[in-house]
Amino acid sequence: MAYYSIKELEHLSGIKAHTLRIWEQRYNLLQPKRTDTNIRYYDDADLKNLLNVALLYQEGYKISKIAQLPPTEIAQEVMKLTDTDLGQEQFINQLIVAMVELDEVLFERVLHRAILQLGFPVSVRQVVYPFLYKIGMLWQTANITPAHEHFMSQLIRQKMLVAIDGLPIPSGKKSPRVILFLPEGELHELSLLFAHYLLRSAGFSTLYLGQHLPLADLVRAAQQYQPAYLFSVLTTPVLKVSVLEYLKQLSEEVSAQEVLVCGAQLNSYAQEDMPAKVVLSKSLDALELWIQKVSEAKIEAELL
Structure with missing residues (x-):
């Protein structure tokens, strides 16, 4: 299991650390753990739930309402949204969730949706490259294993090969x-x-x-x-x-x-x-x- 600081959560979710602390204190939305030396950290489940919360929040859901839902219901609301047009950050957040979970079905679904909605070259420019940039921090802090890297890179690679094969x-x-x-x-x-x-x-x-x-x-x-x-x-x-x-x-x-x-x-x-x-x-x-x-x-x- 990976350990994340609040700054890493900020980087990955796009939600400022100050806002995350308020959500934590006011709504108990995040529940940090502590190391033996009393350093606060968050785990994969926290990251996944926060990325889902961020997607709903960016779609106009009130944070007070989101906080009342258990993580399973938050995830269900997100799955409903992925059937409609999403914005750049929502696509990226869902790819991060899928990568952390090693969820091929979700990763494939989100990437396919991005390509259908934006077209292949635009989805690479606006979704895939920013996604790779965001998760660069996870490689630097060893929160992504080689298995995560191979998982997501092979799925992206397959999409690129299909797109190239379709060209004369x-x-x-x-x-x-x-x-x-x-x-x-x-x-x-x-x-x-x-x-x-x-x-x-x-x-x-x-x-x-x-x-x-x-x-x-x-x-x-x-x-x-x-x-x-x-x-x-x-x-x-x-x-x-x-x-x-x-x-x-x-x-x-x-x-x-x-x-x-x-x-x-x-x-x-x-x-x-x-x-x-x-x-x-x-x-x-x-x-x-x-x-x-x-x-x-x-x-x-x-x-x-």
């Missing part, structure tokens, strides 16, 4: 060619999959090589595929050399016009730090602008 494969030789890959040792694939979706949606020809690709294998693949661009994500510190050394080696050994990179390992760098041909993309907006720029340049070239 560009057949024209004039479509810009892109190889997508993760460096050797890198396994966090969700951002790479979404980039694959965006690129293929925009008419790029893509060769998806996935996780944990040694540089020598990438070089051989590029010699055969002849890409105009490379795309990669550097999330965890798994490289045997520095990030800049790896990118320099990559740009020198693989023939491509540009190497587009993003990820947490690049947060402390600016574009001027990058080796030749390497383009730093620090947000989804930046990636989509780059795709738009390349697409427009292709159209202009065809008109000449």
